[in-house]
Amino acid sequence: MDYAISILVNGIVQGSIYALMALGYSVIVGITGLVTFTHGEVMMMGAFASFYVFELFGSNILIGAIGSFIVCGILGIIIYKVCYERFLDAPRHIALICTIGASMIIKNMAQIVFGPNQKPMFGIFENQLIKIGPVQLSVLQLVILAIVVILALGLSLFFSKSKYGISMRAVSQDKTAASLMGLNVNANALLGNVIGCGLAGIAGMLISVYYQAFQATMGGPLGMKAFSASVLGGLTDSRFAALGGLFLGLIENFGIAVSSASFRDIFAFIFLILILIFKPQGFSKKGGIKL
Template sequence: MPILNNLMQQLVNGLALGGIYALIALGYTMVYGIIGMINFAYGEIFMFGAYAGLVLALTNYVNVYTALLGATLITMILGVVIERVAYKPIRRSSRLSALISAIGVSIFLSSFMVRVKGPNTRGFPTLFENRIFEIGNFQITIYQIVIIGVAGLMMLGLHLFVTYTKMGRAMRACAQDKDAASLMGVNIDRVISVTFAIGSGLAGTAGVLAGIYFNAVQPYMGLLAGLKAFAAAVLGGIGSIPGAMIGGIVIGLTEILGITVNLSEYKDAFAFAILILVLLFKPSGIMGRKANKKV
């Protein structure tokens, strides 16, 4: 059954790609859920994570786990610093000014990387030998297994964190009503910092995974990846954590599907075409709650 095998193959490829998008999308959706802001700099944090992984990997002392962990930690700190410096002072003003500020941050980060590491695409050092497993007629690489595995584990961890920890409960409370949560003794600043740390960490991890998977790192890689991840978050229903995961995987799968049906020139448009189609029929995304018209 070649068609079935091909389909399985594309499913695996799409899942791996979608896992990367989903990790970035989670950051978008968490920050949006809590402070209602689109943090456009996430794409650049993802890029930063990829470079952090690259630098760590080049030191020869690290294996894949420490590279992942290191990059995650670096981007977590970066995320918190960005929030403190560029977003916190304007938290009370209009969302558009926060958006422009975020865009300023992303311009800064990508041009910073151009300055430090040059504008060219860099290969990623081999952290571990890639192997190909053949199952029937379709193949799965170790890289794909790692990506799907790591992405899955992180999402599970996030779910457990948000559902069962005190901090997670505080985050959910803030998403409902920040002022009320604050009156109940929740430290809003800390919740926001933790949210940024987690979101950025996820994006950083995704960066390293993408670097390994595509064997390419580039200062402007964050832009399109970030936009697609944002599309994924909205597609799933922004503010919803399972929505971001579903959205990421849907976008990944569509993109791979587009390549399979020989429309790879259009691959960057697929994510957005699907997004617009879904929004037209479900204006608040797949998992998004229908905004109630309050009068």
């Protein structure tokens, strides 16, 4: 019983990080209307950014989060300028192939600059366990959960209340109507990319802190997992994307409990294939960013 609870807790914590990745992913796909394959590499850059922030400014997870958000937000601007801006009206595969190319460049540049080996991440929190009834979790797990919940609530508030959020949703639903209403489609899409990539950066930091390790090639499977989780919401519905991420984390953890940790990725991708076979349009009804 205790074992099952601890798997559940691990699954939820891991799933919450996946949910954050998927949230960013669905914001980007929602606003540009185009699939991206750079998301994993953005997370990798987020991990590296937080490592250097920890090294320079000390091990504070909030400063790390801000640092990786800023670095990945800037990366998001570059990716948008290179892969999307000219191709919003072009056939969809052009931007898609462009993001695949960009992800390869980022990954290989990172290997050249930072080296190809796995690096240990700073230990931000002491390995202390907190007991709440039968549930046992570490301080780090609690902090991860808190960060993800706060970011998800903040994002939801941003999209429902602020004028920037409402105009981004308008742009994601109908670009023609939005520009006739005086909204700058390009600026909104750029802002969406900054937010989506910034969240990916924070997710990258959390995953490297959680695993205590990071490397230049970590992005590939992470990007695919963000994609898998978002597929559940038809790629653009962030509520279902977050749910998909949580679900993915649980599947993985129960999966490795009955097999071996080296099979971790198998479960995520079986999940992706099953969704694509049986419910390829996801569970969301219509397109556009949703709360």
